[in-house]
Amino acid sequence: MDKTNLASVEPHVAAHYAHGDLEGEILKALAASGKDISQLVPVDLAPVDEFHTAGRLATIDLAAQLHFAPGMHLLDIGCGIGGASRFFAQERGCRVTGIDLTDDYVRAAAAFSRRFGLDGQLAYRQASALALPFEAGAFDGAYMLHVGMNIADKPRLFTEARRVLKPGAEFALFDVMRTDWSELRYPVPWAATSATSFVASPADYRKVLEAAGFEVLGERGRREFARNFFREMAAKNASNGGPPPLGIHILMKTEGQQKIANYVANLDAGLIAPVEMICRAR
Numbered sequence: 001m002d003k004t005n006l007a008s009v010e011p012h013v014a015a016h017y018a019h020g021d022l023e024g025e026i027l028k029a030l031a032a033s034g035k036d037i038s039q040l041v042p043v044d045l046a047p048v049d050e051f052h053t054a055g056r057l058a059t060i061d062l063a064a065q066l067h068f069a070p071g072m073h074l075l076d077i078g079c080g081i082g083g084a085s086r087f088f089a090q091e092r093g094c095r096v097t098g099i100d101l102t103d104d105y106v107r108a109a110a111a112f113s114r115r116f117g118l119d120g121q122l123a124y125r126q127a128s129a130l131a132l133p134f135e136a137g138a139f140d141g142a143y144m145l146h147v148g149m150n151i152a153d154k155p156r157l158f159t160e161a162r163r164v165l166k167p168g169a170e171f172a173l174f175d176v177m178r179t180d181w182s183e184l185r186y187p188v189p190w191a192a193t194s195a196t197s198f199v200a201s202p203a204d205y206r207k208v209l210e211a212a213g214f215e216v217l218g219e220r221g222r223r224e225f226a227r228n229f230f231r232e233m234a235a236k237n238a239s240n241g242g243p244p245p246l247g248i249h250i251l252m253k254t255e256g257q258q259k260i261a262n263y264v265a266n267l268d269a270g271l272i273a274p275v276e277m278i279c280r281a282r
């Protein structure tokens, strides 16, 4: 596969995440966990709707470093099923537009946001991060959580992000990055094989972000945070006799436990780390 060719990579990435009736499956899992699905609130979805390392905990930590304020219009690049967008709408009073390559995720994001009456603040559309369907300077801020690992063309990714932001706007990212170049174990949660995995180093990110017109204000590696999170999750699963009905294994469809185990092994071996970067559009 030509890794630089969007037409050959993006359909494979979308197929990796595609998932028939995601809303129905999540509602079933909520019911199996004892929730009354007629009385759901957004936080009930937290175990499943934030498909990045440590889920909502990580979003809260990232948000604490940002100045996203009520009424701001944010862009969520690769929004998945919309957990982080609902967090910024509810907790920060922002409007959020989410884009994602995977149509099934966009539909689930919109369905859940409607169900919670947040559709006045939230909008979603299927689109590529490499061709954002928005005017220059349309957004007051943006964030991207665990998406860059699927995108080879980071210069184009960050040039697009910069184009749609106002000068001075914050752009936060939280991606899995390379800290060593030995072979990774696959499958991992974002890719079945190396053909759709483009994990870059923090130094590469910084270089490309700066060249695209961002100032990188802060960087924080979160490997130990991630390892603790997975250790606690494993201990909880062991004492409960297996994973709970509601979790990101639903989004991963097949080999969920293997993907997580390989991710943790890659973390433990020091090959990768989830890293936050806080940037400002120049």
Ligand SMILES: C[S@@+](CC[C@H](N)C(=O)[O-])C[C@H]1O[C@@H](n2cnc3c(N)ncnc32)[C@H](O)[C@@H]1O
Residues within 6 Å of the ligand: 010, 013, 014, 017, 049, 050, 051, 052, 077, 078, 079, 080, 081, 082, 083, 084, 099, 100, 101, 102, 105, 127, 128, 129, 130, 144, 145, 146, 147, 150, 151, 189, 190
């Ligand atoms: C691991 S999930 C993270 C989803 C979400 N950010 C979250 O934290 O819950 C990665 C997401 O990136 C999306 N994605 C991958 N490549 C993309 C691209 N080129 N443009 C837009 N979305 C993309 C996938 O469809 C998937 O929803």
